[in-house]
Amino acid sequence: MLGYYLKLAWLSLARTPAITALMIGAIALGIGATTTTLTVYHRMSANPIPARSSVLHAVTIDSWSPDRPADDENPADPPPQLTYRDALAVAAGAPAARTVIMRKTAMTVDPGAGRAPFLIEARLATRDFFPMFAVPFAYGGGWDAAADRGGEPVVVLSRETNERLFGGENSVGRSVRIDGREFRVSGVLADWQPTPKFYDLNNGAYDTAEDAFLPFALGAALELQPAGNVNCWKPETLAGLRDLLGSECVWIQLWADLPTAADVERYQAWLDGYVAEQKRLGRFARPSNNRLYDVEAWLRHNEVVGQDSRMLLAVAFAFLAVCILNVVGLLLSRFLGSAGASAVRRALGASRGELFRQHLVEVGLVGAIAGLGGLVLGWAGLKAVEQLYSSYDRLTQLDLTMVLAAIGLAVLAGVLAGLYPAWRICRVQPAAYLKTQ
Amino acid sequence: MDIRPILSALLRNRTGAVLVGVQVAITLAVIANAFFVIAKRLELVHRPSGNDSANLIFVQSEGYGPEYQHVATMRADLALLRALPGVVAAAPSSSVPESDGGSSSGYLTSPDPKAPVTNANVMEVDPAFLDAYGLKLVAGRKFRPEEYVAEPANNDLPPLVMISESMAKRLYGDAPAVGRPVYDNGGKQGTIIGVVSDMLGSWPRNVRPGPYDIVYHATGGLGRSWRYVVRARLGERDRLIPEIEKRLNEIGNGRAVTWVRPHDFWLLRTFRPDRRMIVFLTTLVVMMTSVTALGIVGLATFHVNARRKQIGTRRALGARRADIVHYFLIENGLLSLAGIVTGALLAWAASGWLASAFQTPPLPAGYVGLAALALLVLGQLAVLWPARRAGAIEPAVATRTL
Incomplete structure (x- = not known):
């Protein structure tokens, strides 16, 4: 029977090619627009580290000015980063399975051999950075505890930097000249580009990962200037990095591994105790306000999925709704236009159910073709918008989830559009039409 | 021309009219807000830099x-x-x-x-x-x-x-x-x-x-x-x-x-995010209004085809071509108006949602007016072709098939 219905559907669609094309085009456009915006949205809101996202916690404490909040627009929030001395104290004292303190700096690499020096972004971090954020290594690994304490000149290179300096070969143990000093390569990363860059959102959620990673203690030893955000509230004379280290400026990020709710509670209690103690010493003039965020909460808190993509998603769905309504109208007029034929089929013994199924097959056919068309349009749309986004073209790649979502949407759209017209047509009184034939 | 017969004809065949009315309403709500966002972004992108x-x-x-x-x-x-x-x-x-x-x-x-x-x-x-x-x-x-x-x-x-x-x-x-x-x-x-x-x-x-x-x-x-x-x-x-x-x-x-x-x-x-928003929203607005216009054409065509005999009869009874064309223009005008009123309410609601979700300023009434005017003109233009086809129906149709 299905074969017969398909043949009927095909004949019916072929009879009015303009309207058929219009219906298919409308659904395909709607699906295409929705797929494009949905893919970008899906990519933006993706969890960058699903396996560890509930364990990792960003740590914030309110060390800001007694006179005003850190962020006037969100006065209840503590500043997003820590002062240097608080970061050191919390990392040393607070009870966590692992802790990382880190910041961003800029350094100059001299590749030698007559090649021009170039600037890199480097992350100064303690050694647990790599296991905590599940950073993949191609060669070698991070550094040991002694390097963390003594700030030994070791470096972990990104895949790209290793490519640039050593043509991609295993460079572990070799030496790199950075800022006029020799550094020993302890490891080379495999491709690693968390999107969004959850571990440091201060310079944009889609900022690229750093080009090299060095022990945190080197920052103070070599007086490396910060390259990330530094926010200050207190009138302090800052003549160089030494002053910054002792200042009330916030510029250090701190994350802790807290696997269980009990760990989180214990950590929170320790933080509150630390702030209470600092208050007795005359610091932390604001009400005690210390917050821990796991990765998902941190991304939400920092509004990583931009308002623009949410707005576009809403507009795209409204557009899809308009397309579906349009197709309902077109199907209705088509079905009612051929009501005579349906009336003859009813008169010859076809039941309402059979007529309903026959028309649904026709709608399904339209939906299927439109779905494929929508996928192609969605893919083309993503290609077209790629240049509208910056380096992060990872946002505009169609993945399997999105392909399935597009097909699902197309089927849903087809069914939504077809149900009412199919129901209407099978309730037509055959007699009314047979009379005028 | 008296609008009462047009209205009662519309009400007798509600479904198609409601569908198009809802399309007009959604389109209005979206494009009024989109116009506002686009205007703000254009202002930002084209703000004078003040230097050379x-x-x-x-x-x-x-x-x-x-x-x-x-x-x-x-x-x-x-x-x-x-x-x-x-x-x-x-x-x-x-x-x-x-x-x-x-x-x-x-x-x-x-x-x-x-x-x-x-x-x-x-x-x-x-x-x-x-x-x-x-x-x-x-x-x-x-x-x-x-x-x-x-x-x-x-x-x-x-x-x-x-x-x-x-x-x-x-x-x-x-x-x-x-x-x-x-x-x-x-x-x-x-x-x-x-x-x-x-x-x-x-x-x-x-x-x-x-x-x-x-x-x-x-x-x-x-x-x-x-x-x-x-x-x-x-x-x-x-x-x-x-x-x-x-x-x-x-x-x-x-x-x-x-x-x-x-x-x-x-x-x-x-300004990449702003240019992107302008391109995205403009594209969606153009697609949405086009689809809505096609919906209007489709509905009007359906009405013309379904009423060939009545139109022929009216022509036979002395109605001029212009009368027939006017009938469909007015029918569309009524429909658009109903859609626009609903859409204006929707637009305010959408703007309220935007304002609370994104702290955006409220939608100025001018943008709703602009979008309403655009949709009204678009509707009249879209209906013109089927209406002229209706006007071309010959009075003889009335006699032929009865």
């Missing part, structure tokens, strides 16, 4: 070696840049305008730290910055060469500052600002010696500091990394960029020229 943006080149130099000498290198760099043929002027500049990166600080008009603080973008420059950016002195005087401190001991407020016109307004309103004091939040005092024509500072989108609020300090930086602004003669910019990179790399030991870029580089980057 099209001819500006920015250079970053980074000292790294132990032999690097900051002040001597800067002096040599500037001498070289200023002597290059095709260069109008050059100056050190701590940040690039409209780059979304820079430094800001709070300024007060009283030494009392509890007094209201006005935030401003701080730009560290030398006395040549007005020519280098293409700015005008509005009041007071410029920095003198001997007032420039190439290597300040710290980042404290210097004794003399110049400020932008916007900043002068914020601090002192319409009263002259030249000669008046400014304070930092530690109570240190500086004196305003000159007011400069406005240019967009580091953060063109920000409210605090406002986009044009700038305070200029005649100081060099504390770090080993520095930037220069170079103003090229018209048409010389693109030739100068590789030339500057090559020439600067030849002088100065232990430093790298990390980039030499036209100002456009940052404008493209900073």
